[in-house]
Amino acid sequence: MEIASLQSALGQYFAPWVQALDLRVLAADGDGVQVLLPQQAQLARIGGMVCGQAMMAAADTCMVLALMQHWGEFKPCTTVQLNSSFLKPLAGQDGRVHARVIRVGKTLAFGEIDIQGAQDGRSVCRASTTYALL
Amino acid sequence: MEIASLQSALGQYFAPWVQALDLRVLAADGDGVQVLLPQQAQLARIGGMVCGQAMMAAADTCMVLALMQHWGEFKPCTTVQLNSSFLKPLAGQDGRVHARVIRVGKTLAFGEIDIQGAQDGRSVCRASTTYALL
Amino acid sequence: MEIASLQSALGQYFAPWVQALDLRVLAADGDGVQVLLPQQAQLARIGGMVCGQAMMAAADTCMVLALMQHWGEFKPCTTVQLNSSFLKPLAGQDGRVHARVIRVGKTLAFGEIDIQGAQDGRSVCRASTTYALL
Amino acid sequence: MEIASLQSALGQYFAPWVQALDLRVLAADGDGVQVLLPQQAQLARIGGMVCGQAMMAAADTCMVLALMQHWGEFKPCTTVQLNSSFLKPLAGQDGRVHARVIRVGKTLAFGEIDIQGAQDGRSVCRASTTYALL
Numbered sequence: 001m002e003i004a005s006l007q008s009a010l011g012q013y014f015a016p017w018v019q020a021l022d023l024r025v026l027a028a029d030g031d032g033v034q035v036l037l038p039q040q041a042q043l044a045r046i047g048g049m050v051c052g053q054a055m056m057a058a059a060d061t062c063m064v065l066a067l068m069q070h071w072g073e074f075k076p077c078t079t080v081q082l083n084s085s086f087l088k089p090l091a092g093q094d095g096r097v098h099a100r101v102i103r104v105g106k107t108l109a110f111g112e113i114d115i116q117g118a119q120d121g122r123s124v125c126r127a128s129t130t131y132a133l134l
Numbered sequence: 135m136e137i138a139s140l141q142s143a144l145g146q147y148f149a150p151w152v153q154a155l156d157l158r159v160l161a162a163d164g165d166g167v168q169v170l171l172p173q174q175a176q177l178a179r180i181g182g183m184v185c186g187q188a189m190m191a192a193a194d195t196c197m198v199l200a201l202m203q204h205w206g207e208f209k210p211c212t213t214v215q216l217n218s219s220f221l222k223p224l225a226g227q228d229g230r231v232h233a234r235v236i237r238v239g240k241t242l243a244f245g246e247i248d249i250q251g252a253q254d255g256r257s258v259c260r261a262s263t264t265y266a267l268l
Numbered sequence: 269m270e271i272a273s274l275q276s277a278l279g280q281y282f283a284p285w286v287q288a289l290d291l292r293v294l295a296a297d298g299d300g301v302q303v304l305l306p307q308q309a310q311l312a313r314i315g316g317m318v319c320g321q322a323m324m325a326a327a328d329t330c331m332v333l334a335l336m337q338h339w340g341e342f343k344p345c346t347t348v349q350l351n352s353s354f355l356k357p358l359a360g361q362d363g364r365v366h367a368r369v370i371r372v373g374k375t376l377a378f379g380e381i382d383i384q385g386a387q388d389g390r391s392v393c394r395a396s397t398t399y400a401l402l
Numbered sequence: 403m404e405i406a407s408l409q410s411a412l413g414q415y416f417a418p419w420v421q422a423l424d425l426r427v428l429a430a431d432g433d434g435v436q437v438l439l440p441q442q443a444q445l446a447r448i449g450g451m452v453c454g455q456a457m458m459a460a461a462d463t464c465m466v467l468a469l470m471q472h473w474g475e476f477k478p479c480t481t482v483q484l485n486s487s488f489l490k491p492l493a494g495q496d497g498r499v500h501a502r503v504i505r506v507g508k509t510l511a512f513g514e515i516d517i518q519g520a521q522d523g524r525s526v527c528r529a530s531t532t533y534a535l536l
Contacts, residue, residue, distance in 0.1 A: 013179070013180060014179065014185070015176060015177050015178055015179050015185040015187070015188070016175070016176045017151075017154060017155075017176040017177050017185070017187075017188060018185055018187050020151060020154075021151075041150070042149060042150045042151040043149050043151050044149055045147070045148065045149050046147060051148070051149040051151070051152055052194060052212075052213045052216070053149070053151075053152050053190065053191035053194055053195065054149070054151060056187065056190045056191070056194075056216065057187035057190070057191065060186060060187055060190075061187065078186075078220065078223075079186045079220050080219065080220055080348075080349075080376060080398060081217070081218065081219050081220070081348075081349050081398060081487075082186070082190065082217075082218050083215070083216075083217040083218075083351060083485045083530065084215065084216050084217075085214065085215050085512055085530060085532060086212065086213050086214055086215070087504065087505045087507075087512055088505070088507070089212075102489065102525065102528065103489045103490065103525065105489075105490070107375050107400065108348060108400065110487055110489055110528070112528070123504065123505065126504060126512070126514070126530065128485065128487060128528065128530055130348060130349060130398065130487060132375065132376065214482075214483075214510065214532060215353075215482075215483050215532060217351045217396065217485060219349075219378055219396060219398060221370065221371045221373075221378055222371070222373070236355065236391065236394060237355045237356070237391065239355075239356070241509055241534065242482060242534065244353055244355055244394070246394070257370065257371065260370065260378070260380070260396065262351065262353060262394065262396055264353060264482060264483060264532065266509065266510065281447070281448060282447065282453070283444060283445050283446055283447050283453040283455070283456070284443070284444045285419075285422060285423075285444040285445050285453070285455075285456060286453055286455050288419060288422075289419075309418070310417065310418045310419040311417050311419050312417055313415070313416065313417050314415060319416070319417040319419070319420055320462060320480075320481045320484070321417070321419075321420050321458065321459035321462055321463065322417070322419060324455065324458045324459070324462075324484065325455035325458070325459065328454060328455055328458075329455065346454075346488065346491075347454045347488050348487065348488055349485070349486065349487050349488070350454070350458065350485075350486050351483070351484075351485040351486075352483065352484050352485075353482065353483050354480065354481050354482055354483070357480075
């Protein structure tokens with residue numbers, strides 16, 4: 001799918017509170033989908049670090065885009081599991097979220113997400129997720 | 135801690151985007167902390183279901199309050215892991231989030247969270263989490 | 269199901285390597301299934317602690333019994349996810365594994381497992397798991 | 403570290419029940435450690451599939467070797483969390499386990515494990531794990 005279509009899906013299929021993350025689709029190809037998670041004061045805890053809640057939400061959301069990219073269209077699916085590990089703080093820079101589809105079966109799909117600092121390229125959060133196909 | 139102190143902590147230690155969840159502390163005792171996650175259009179996906187991203191954010195946030203309740207004060211800590219399972223949709227009712235501290239060691243704390251429909255009392259999301267104490 | 273039937277299932281549906289755990293069904297009722305994980309030198313790391321690998325294997329195995337108990341019979345299912353947290357070492361005592369079915373849907377089942385020291389009753393391992401029903 | 407040293411560590415630091423997996427170190431370099439999980443009747447469920455319990459145990463064990471490889475020596479550490487996803491059955495072939503260290507901090511280390519069929523190279527199990535450094 002084209003980047004513009006995925007960007008438009010962000011405004012169509014997600015809750016307004018998720019849209020407030022202001023995610024921007026950067027790339028979409030055979031290796032998954034990448035979105036920018038811009039730093040903004042709304043997402044910052046004391047100390048200026050991006051809150052973990054925003055990273056989990058960005059991971060889940062980016063994965064839905066990666067499944068759309070895999071299928072070439074939006075299909076209804078629901079998150080069954082999302083496991084997140086927080087490796088180090090994300091502060092003073094945007095985040096770059098990369099979601100990859102690992103396997104799509106008949107009833108389940110598996111994916112993995114890596115969030116890196118957009119400047120230093122270091123992983124700050126890694127997540128794995130399972131989706132049920134409806 | 136008193137409910138009012140925990141409610142006030144929600145406005146003090148968390149990002150504005152997390153505060154937009156409008157969580158309300160319902161109970162705080164030896165069995166952990168319970169907060170209400172009010173249904174609101176901002177959190178709803180198409181179909182009126184509360185988005186999973188909001189449930190993960192509420193789980194993580196409520197757990198921080200449960201750790202405060204455990205210690206009797208706020209102490210800096212950071213989420214290392216949060217694993218969430220989504221059992222069924224939450225729609226047409228508020229959510230009731232219950233966070234319990236399972237174990238607090240010297241450097242790590244473990245907790246579990248159950249989110250139920252506030253009306254029907256059925257579990258919609260279960261999460262387990264690990265925190266590093268700083 | 270009766271305890272004897274579940275004990276017999278342990279010898280019937282599981283790999284010999286899993287049977288070497290020597291699990292013994294202690295209870296099976298509306299609150300799930302409990303099995304004993306006897307301490308034995310084969311399962312011990314240096315220092316006499318029961319290895320985490322044995323606890324994960326016991327958790328997964330006990331959950332299959334809990335699903336049998338739920339259904340009243342063995343049905344084919346496959347583990348999709350198993351998340352384990354290790355709270356403290358298990359040493360110098362048997363383990364008591366308690367598996368509870370949290371929700372059974374059409375295609376997925378969710379469960380949670382608690383492993384406690386059989387003597388001191390303290391949790392050493394907590395796990396959550398998702399099964400696909402075939 | 404040399405492959406022979408890691409192979410010898412398998413016989414030194416792990417429980418006999420884990421040694422029965424008969425893991426064989428295949429590679430150890432900057433990209434982590436790879437071990438072979440040979441198919442054997444002891445590990446097979448009905449239908450000839452390698453049981454998930456063996457894959458989780460192999461994942462955890464291989465990760466300890468990857469941390470040794472990272473440090474150049476054995477250091478005491480303990481598994482805090484291990485999350486496993488089972489993508490498809492492993493049957494009729496050996497497994498190839500690849501453990502990578504993702505990040506090592508002062509008190510915590512993070513890793514990821516991929517288990518593939520040794521013949522077809524397809525992922526059957528993916529795991530992520532957190533270790534506490536003692």
